[in-house]
Amino acid sequence: MSGQGAIGEAVARTVRALRAGHGWSLDELAGRAGGSKGVLVGLEQGRGNPNLGTLIRISDALGVPLTRLVQVEEEPPVRMFRPERHVVLWEGEKGGKGTLLAGSDPRPSLELWRWELQPGESRASDPHVPGTKEIVYVQEGTLTLGVDGRTDLVEEGAAAVFVGDRPHSYGNATKREVRFILAVLDL
Structure with a gap:
């Protein structure tokens, strides 16, 4: 060619x-x-x-x-993010962690996160760019999800899709650890 x-x-x-x-x-x-x-x-x-x-x-x-x-060169069909490339970007006061596992660029971008929240911990997030969507899947425990003044409980094994372009938060109001996976689609 x-x-x-x-x-x-x-x-x-x-x-x-x-x-x-x-x-x-x-x-x-x-x-x-x-x-x-x-x-x-x-x-x-x-x-x-x-x-x-x-x-x-x-x-x-x-x-x-x-x-x-x-640009003639395409992005490779597979980009690997080995464990040594995972980055802890949030640490809670009781030992919780928000770890970025992988991400794509440029926009639209997609991020994959692993979160652990200890009892009583929460993480508030400012609104992302307009059109951003997030999906959360709770692996263990019950997540308290706050979005634009609304609060929902996402139980173990359940998933929720929500708008990320409004104030939102992830919290643990229980007595046991909460673990969840989060995907962020930033349009």
């Missing part, structure tokens, strides 16, 4: 993925980029030869640098 063909495929793949990650239609991206839907259709199908100005407007609309659109 020629260099131009590889770049065209990279642009097509990247624009499709980023547009989908934002949840935008072709019309919406065209409006934000000040271009036509027809140009975007051709671009996402790997056809056509958009000029530099068009690519810059599209990258600006998507909130990424131009280099991100034209």
